[in-house]
Amino acid sequence: xxxxxxxxxxxxxxxxxxxxxxxxxxxxxxxxxxxxxxxxxxxxxxxxxxxxxxxxxxxxxxxxxxxxxxxxxxxxxxxxxxxxxxxxxxxxxxxxxxxxxxxxxxxxxxxxxxxxxxxxxxxxxxxxxxxxxxxxxxxxxxxxxxxxxxxxxxxxxxxxxxxxxxxxxxxxxxxxxxxxxxxxxxxxxxxxxxxxxxxxxxxxxxxxxxxxxxxxxxxxxxxxxxxxxxxx
Amino acid sequence: xxxxxxxxxxxxxxxxxxxxxxxxxxxxxxxxxxxxxxxxxxxxxxxxxxxxxxxxxxxxxxxxxxxxxxxxxxxxxxxxxxxxxxxxxxxxxxxxxxxxxxxxxxxxxxxxxxxxxxxxxxxxxxxxxxxxxxxxxxxxxxxxxxxxxxxxxxxxxxxxxxxxxxxxxxxxxxxxxxxxxxxxxxxxxxxxxxxxxxxxxxxxxxxxxxxxxxxxxxxxxxxxxxxxxxxx
Numbered sequence: 001x002x003x004x005x006x007x008x009x010x011x012x013x014x015x016x017x018x019x020x021x022x023x024x025x026x027x028x029x030x031x032x033x034x035x036x037x038x039x040x041x042x043x044x045x046x047x048x049x050x051x052x053x054x055x056x057x058x059x060x061x062x063x064x065x066x067x068x069x070x071x072x073x074x075x076x077x078x079x080x081x082x083x084x085x086x087x088x089x090x091x092x093x094x095x096x097x098x099x100x101x102x103x104x105x106x107x108x109x110x111x112x113x114x115x116x117x118x119x120x121x122x123x124x125x126x127x128x129x130x131x132x133x134x135x136x137x138x139x140x141x142x143x144x145x146x147x148x149x150x151x152x153x154x155x156x157x158x159x160x161x162x163x164x165x166x167x168x169x170x171x172x173x174x175x176x177x178x179x180x181x182x183x184x185x186x187x188x189x190x191x192x193x194x195x196x197x198x199x200x201x202x203x204x205x206x207x208x209x210x211x212x213x214x215x216x217x218x219x220x221x222x223x224x225x226x227x228x229x230x231x232x
Numbered sequence: 233x234x235x236x237x238x239x240x241x242x243x244x245x246x247x248x249x250x251x252x253x254x255x256x257x258x259x260x261x262x263x264x265x266x267x268x269x270x271x272x273x274x275x276x277x278x279x280x281x282x283x284x285x286x287x288x289x290x291x292x293x294x295x296x297x298x299x300x301x302x303x304x305x306x307x308x309x310x311x312x313x314x315x316x317x318x319x320x321x322x323x324x325x326x327x328x329x330x331x332x333x334x335x336x337x338x339x340x341x342x343x344x345x346x347x348x349x350x351x352x353x354x355x356x357x358x359x360x361x362x363x364x365x366x367x368x369x370x371x372x373x374x375x376x377x378x379x380x381x382x383x384x385x386x387x388x389x390x391x392x393x394x395x396x397x398x399x400x401x402x403x404x405x406x407x408x409x410x411x412x413x414x415x416x417x418x419x420x421x422x423x424x425x426x427x428x429x430x431x432x433x434x435x436x437x438x439x440x441x442x443x444x445x446x447x448x449x450x451x452x453x454x455x456x457x458x459x460x461x462x463x464x
Contacts, residue, residue, distance in 0.1 A: 087325075089325070090323065090324070090325020090326065090329070091322065091323050091325060091326070092322070092409070093319075093321070093322020093323060093325075093326045093408055093409065093413065094322060094323070094325045094326050094329055095409070096404055096406070096407070096408050096409030096410075097322070097326055097329045097330065097333075097407065097408055097409075097413075097415055098329065099400050099403065099404060099407075100333070100396060100397065100400040100407055100415075101329075101332070103395075103396035103397075103399045103400050104396045106396070106399075107395060107396045163335075163339060164332060164335035164336045164338070164339045165332065165335075167335045167338075168331050168332040168335050171331065172328055172331060174328070175328070175329065175331075175332055176325055176328050176329055177324070177325065177327070177328030177329075178328075181325065181329075183329055183332075
């Protein structure tokens with residue numbers, strides 16, 4: 001009998017507010033592979049709980065006695081371990097082509113952080129607040145308040161930087177074509193993260209990127225729509 | 233007996249200086265599909281020569297009585313018309329995933345233009361000079377001289393904007409994995425364009441993007457290396 005997989009999933013003060021852009025990729029990847037998973041709400045400071053992974057960050061997936069961390073590694077693990085369920089990449093060529101999407105998405109997380117940083121602080125668990133503020137302010141080399149203060153002015157540039165993504169999603173429903181693959185889940189992560197944590201409207205309603213995001217919210221029985229979020 | 237295909241290929245004052253980022257994609261795509269092609273040097277103002285395509289821009293491919301224009305349309309045409317030669321996309325999933333690369337590459341052309349615009353002017357054919365200057369200055373809303381004047385200051389930002397591409401090419405030899413596919417040719421186009429027309433060093437020599445570019449220069453018997461260029 002197979003044990004249900006477990007996923008350590010970043011949560012806020014409310015255990016249901018799941019807001020890691022990287023964990024969201026993994027959750028959709030698991031759903032795509034028809035895998036059921038028990039998600040365990042995890043806070044930034046609970047490093048000990050995932051120590052067996054050799055990592056201090058989530059997502060961390062536990063599959064039997066296997067601990068797998070890093071969203072790209074997890075996606076590849078799932079693809080190879082469960083070859084009979086639908087491919088995340090659309091084949092070997094697709095796997096290599098998906099790597100860039102994953103890296104683009106990581107860049108998007110960094111870009112969007114400067115818009116939602118303070119909103120995140122307002123949602124993290126009490127025990128995570130000092131850790132979050134200190135580590136992120138050190139990285140940003142400024143206070144979270146200063147970081148986001150001019151976000152309205154920077155919004156047009158952020159939206160303009162998404163033009164290739166927008167153009168692509170104007171011509172096809174998903175990045176992978178008629179159906180989503182991991183490339184979609186990877187790039188969806190940052191938008192879902194922002195949506196879960198911040199009322200700030202990164203995208204206009206008629207933006208093809210937002211319409212694509214909404215299509216992904218509908219996937220897998222509305223899995224990503226079911227959790228606490230803004231504009232839900 | 234099959235007729236050799238013809239490709240209208242943007243040329244400078246020297247007929248061998250081929251510098252369209254979009255034509256380069258097509259040339260590598262044709263080589264990938266094992267298709268021989270006669271390239272016809274074409275200048276910006278020779279609109280009549282390609283009028284049969286319904287287009288005023290190159291690449292324009294003539295295959296028997298078929299006129300095909302637009303680099304993405306041409307790539308799809310070649311993939312469908314010549315299914316027995318190596319796939320440009322690595323299959324149907326790969327085709328959809330490649331669209332974003334093509335759009336990213338178009339954005340790169342716009343970004344790089346503000347670095348090499350004046351160098352292009354110095355290489356275009358005499359009959360194209362006024363057309364090129366007028367059309368591009370109108371689009372840029374400034375003179376070509378002013379446009380490029382601060383390029384040294386803007387170079388770090390351009391290089392930083394390529395971080396996801398760089399990271400990807402650090403972990404795999406080509407965007408499509410161990411061998412290049414159309415995604416590689418699409419993104420290669422802007423770099424080859426700049427290389428053909430400008431001595432300005434967009435990339436550092438130890439940049440994984442430059443090393444990838446050099447690998448593509450070696451493909452197909454050095455096809456893209458064989459034409460007049462800088463740092464060849």
